[in-house]
Amino acid sequence: xxxxxxxxxxxxxxxxxxxxxxxxxxxxxxxxxxxxxxxxxxxxxxxxxxxxxxxxxxxxxxxxxxxxxxxxxxxxxxxxxxxxxxxxxxxxxxxxxxxxxxxxxxxxxxxxxxxxxxxxxxxxxxxxxxxxxxxxxxxxxxxxxxxxxxxxxxxxxxxxxxxxxxxxxxxxxxxxxxxxxxxxxxxxxxxxxxxxxxxxxxxxxxxxxxxxxxxxxxxxxxxxxxxxxxxxxxxxxxxxxxxxxxxxxxxxxxxxxxxxxxxxxxxxxxxxxxxxxxxxxxxxxxxxxxxxxxxxxxxxxxxxxxxxxxxxxxxxxxxxxxxxxxxxxxxxxxxxxxxxxxxxxxxxxxxxxxxxxxxxxxxxxxxxxxxxxxxxxxxxxxxxxxxxxxxxxxxxxxxxxxxxxxxxxxxxxxxxxxxxxxxxxxxxxxxxxxxxxxxxxxxxxxxxxx
Numbered sequence: 001x002x003x004x005x006x007x008x009x010x011x012x013x014x015x016x017x018x019x020x021x022x023x024x025x026x027x028x029x030x031x032x033x034x035x036x037x038x039x040x041x042x043x044x045x046x047x048x049x050x051x052x053x054x055x056x057x058x059x060x061x062x063x064x065x066x067x068x069x070x071x072x073x074x075x076x077x078x079x080x081x082x083x084x085x086x087x088x089x090x091x092x093x094x095x096x097x098x099x100x101x102x103x104x105x106x107x108x109x110x111x112x113x114x115x116x117x118x119x120x121x122x123x124x125x126x127x128x129x130x131x132x133x134x135x136x137x138x139x140x141x142x143x144x145x146x147x148x149x150x151x152x153x154x155x156x157x158x159x160x161x162x163x164x165x166x167x168x169x170x171x172x173x174x175x176x177x178x179x180x181x182x183x184x185x186x187x188x189x190x191x192x193x194x195x196x197x198x199x200x201x202x203x204x205x206x207x208x209x210x211x212x213x214x215x216x217x218x219x220x221x222x223x224x225x226x227x228x229x230x231x232x233x234x235x236x237x238x239x240x241x242x243x244x245x246x247x248x249x250x251x252x253x254x255x256x257x258x259x260x261x262x263x264x265x266x267x268x269x270x271x272x273x274x275x276x277x278x279x280x281x282x283x284x285x286x287x288x289x290x291x292x293x294x295x296x297x298x299x300x301x302x303x304x305x306x307x308x309x310x311x312x313x314x315x316x317x318x319x320x321x322x323x324x325x326x327x328x329x330x331x332x333x334x335x336x337x338x339x340x341x342x343x344x345x346x347x348x349x350x351x352x353x354x355x356x357x358x359x360x361x362x363x364x365x366x367x368x369x370x371x372x373x374x375x376x377x378x379x380x381x382x383x384x385x386x387x388x389x390x391x392x393x394x395x396x397x398x399x400x401x402x403x404x405x406x407x408x409x410x411x412x413x414x415x416x417x418x419x420x421x422x423x424x425x426x427x428x429x430x431x432x433x434x435x436x437x438x439x440x441x442x443x444x445x446x447x448x449x450x
Contacts, residue, residue, distance in 0.1 A: 162323030193360030225273030318357025331366030
């Protein structure tokens with residue numbers, strides 16, 4: 001993540017640094033310390049100069065390795081500067097009540113502090129001298145747009161466009177008992193963002209499916225294929241209660257008892273593991289269900305499909321531009337008003353053409369431009385250089401990169417902090433906020449409202 005959005009990360013980081021330098025505690029702490037104030041002001045000036053080119057560098061580092069290397073050097077220097085600001089901020093927060101003692105203690109370290117700051121500034125200035133050689137321009141980006149996304153087994157069917165044939169085909173396969181195998185496994189295969197999970201959600205929540213199966217379970221598997229955890233999640237999905245067992249043998253015996261004599265539907269969403277041995281171990285309790293039971297698996301991998309399948313994989317294709325437009329327009333709220341600006345609609349359709357039939361891209365960009373009616377915002381998205389990524393990268397990446405790029409600096413900082421968690425890691429909202437507070441990402445006024 002940091003490699004992809006290095007410049008944006010630094011922009012967010014700089015904003016937080018400036019806020020800390022301008023905090024009342026730090027200002028009061030430095031009052032009367034002229035030499036340190038002067039060094040810190042020189043640092044701020046240099047950081048502002050760095051921030052002015054980050055918007056341009058953030059775009060160019062995607063295709064220019066020299067710019068990316070330059071950003072790496074700049075990031076290291078900025079992180080060193082942040083260490084000193086953190087030291088000053090800590091002293092300001094923890095200063096002692098006796099002003100004279102505090103003043104003498106500070107003076108003992110002031111010269112060393114000033115030397116460190118000047119050393120960092122010299123390095124920053126040396127790095128910034130190369131910006132002209134790299135052709136980087138001073139650009140202040142209009143980074144004010146935002147988005148957010150997450151999915152569950154629930155689905156808003158009014159949000160599904162252009163998938164009638166796919167829905168009918170998958171439902172027919174799920175509701176049929178014609179397969180020779182007692183337990184049928186249907187893989188849904190397609191690239192990221194194509195709508196595999198949405199189709200599985202629609203099928204899972206279909207009224208006929210609910211009546212057809214005695215038990216249903218939905219589990220998001222993702223990259224970590226831990227047989228014990230997946231088995232436990234299936235048990236919990238069936239019972240709607242937490243399961244305290246951890247031993248795989250006990251878990252599989254419990255799942256076997258719950259599935260025995262029952263016709264079940266189990267959805268395993270986002271499977272990546274290609275090991276037949278792991279799959280063979282996971283599926284053993286499934287064999288105790290009755291004929292007509294189904295396992296629905298969504299995956300990007302043809303090899304995964306070949307390992308698990310008993311039915312031919314169902315491959316999901318791209319949407320038409322017209323269907324993508326319906327998704328985009330809904331999430332951009334274009335038709336809330338009775339009249340839509342023709343220029344906005346024209347730009348929107350040009351953006352949708354770049355979505356390449358991927359519904360998640362259309363939804364993400366529609367949400368990014370939600371209720372935005374300034375043509376400049378739409379042109380920024382349409383003409384972004386991030387569309388010109390190498391074809392070796394995922395087709396969905398440019399749009400998601402753009403949606404990140406236009407977050408505010410503070411939200412970028414908070415968002416990127418989450419990238420250290422493994423995929424599908426569950427965390428408590430309040431705990432995450434406390435971590436953000438500990439890192440100094442939140443304003444003091446925000447802390448008081450927790």
